[in-house]
Amino acid sequence: MTALFKSRDDAPTPPADVNRLSEENQRLHRAVEELSILNDIALAINSTMEPEAINQLIVGKCVRRLGAQQGSIHLFGETDTDPTKTLVRVFDRSGGGMSMPLRIQLTGWMFKNRKPLLVKDLATDERFAGADTHDQSLKSVLSVPLELKGRLIGIINIFNKQESEFTNEDARLVAIIASQCAQVIENARLYVEEKKLKALREEVKNAAQIQTALLPPVAPAIPGAEIAAAFHPARDPAKACPPPY
16 A cells, blocks of 8 residues: 655645745835836946936936826025926926926925825825916826935926826835935036036136237336236136035
8 A cells, every 4th residue: 555645845835925925026026126227327327427318317217117107306406596496307298397386385395394295186185285286287296305415405206107096115216216316416416517617727728828928928128117917817717616515
């Protein structure tokens, strides 16, 4: 008589283990996607791309990854007369722009709370009453702060997720991207400032050479008079292109 033994490996997997494995697979899939996006951004960090191209990459990645209709990056100006500026927008032809009242309210909320914001319906959300969203195509929004060394430098806004609602996982992903791209934006800005300063210094150098060539090689000799001369450049690079901070 032959005894039949069933291997423990052939036993059905308990439902709890199946759920645990499914959750682990989803977590690993999200991690791979996050690393892929961050790798693309890291390549931009190490390049000499212009700021517009870098930010187009950042917003485009967010919009495509979330299946959204449009997105934008708003940077906060360095003076009170220029509180914000739209650095870049990515949108399809069916998307409308953000009204000034909505931009002001989103900015005020972000300055106060400094955390991701999920709004499922802008038209009915009491936090944005009076933002003039009823006549626009903007329905939902995910906003994430751009922070650098404890300073709020801007906001990433993603509008109108097309096949579903924005989720906490979406907010987590964009927050991770924001933590990386804040430094990217700052590096790109500093790179542009450095190029401007270098060009200005070259301009002043050339101007100084031209002005020097126009001067007489020696001071004129006038009986009974002593003549002294001093030469100063017409522009000072340090004053014409001051540091950002």
